[in-house]
Amino acid sequence: MSDDERLPQPAPAEIDLVTVLHALGDPVRMRLLTSYADGAEHSCDPRHLGLDHLHKSTVSHHMRVLREAGVTTTRVAGRNRYVSLRRADLDARFPGLLDALLAAAQAPTD
Amino acid sequence: MSDDERLPQPAPAEIDLVTVLHALGDPVRMRLLTSYADGAEHSCDPRHLGLDHLHKSTVSHHMRVLREAGVTTTRVAGRNRYVSLRRADLDARFPGLLDALLAAAQAPTD
């Protein structure tokens, strides 16, 4: 499982706050984050993510941005990729930030 | 003081998380945020903000983005503008977020 190959991602200490915020300052990527909040691994298929309206290459692009910002990690197994939150790394580097973000994402839109 | 005119800004309930994160996903605006963290009012002069390298119109643009996102408020008094954090509004709408962000901004860059 977790000893499969992983796509390139920044080391925990290299995760940059502004880069993370820039990554999350997009509605699609914010939606991906909330999908990943369950801690589970997720496939890249737009249909599994409520993103039917987007081309698969667009979703691929957004997932790359999240991964390169250090928000997610991607495990490669066969022809599937399993994306999940780097919760431990984020919590260690920016204590309380992820929880506050996920809670804020629930705030009513009005 | 606080009954002076204020530049247009979103109502507390209209503050949008993604818009806030997008606003803060820029190094200059993140630096402004940390400057405003003291809760005090600040002038717009780049030289008072450690932004000597930027044109005053560029700083004006960044401050507008922050204000329109709901991060800051701008009080107009005579020919001066006094910018400050909307801490109460942000704390009410996104509990813990601002504190986590300001703490995260202190994390070593490595």
Next chain:
DNA sequence: CGGATTGGTGGATGATTGTCAAACCGTCCC
């Protein structure tokens, strides 16, 4: 093998953005 599945790459395109420069505007004050 050969087709289907899963997902990424590269190019193109239109929109947004960060920056500067110059002109502008209201206010203060001599």
Next chain:
DNA sequence: GGGACGGTTTGACAATCATCCACCAATCCG
């Protein structure tokens, strides 16, 4: 009135970005 001051607006420009499309690559399975 007429500068000087503090900021904003507008325009220009290059860079970045989100999106789509067509094609590609690796893997799985019958």
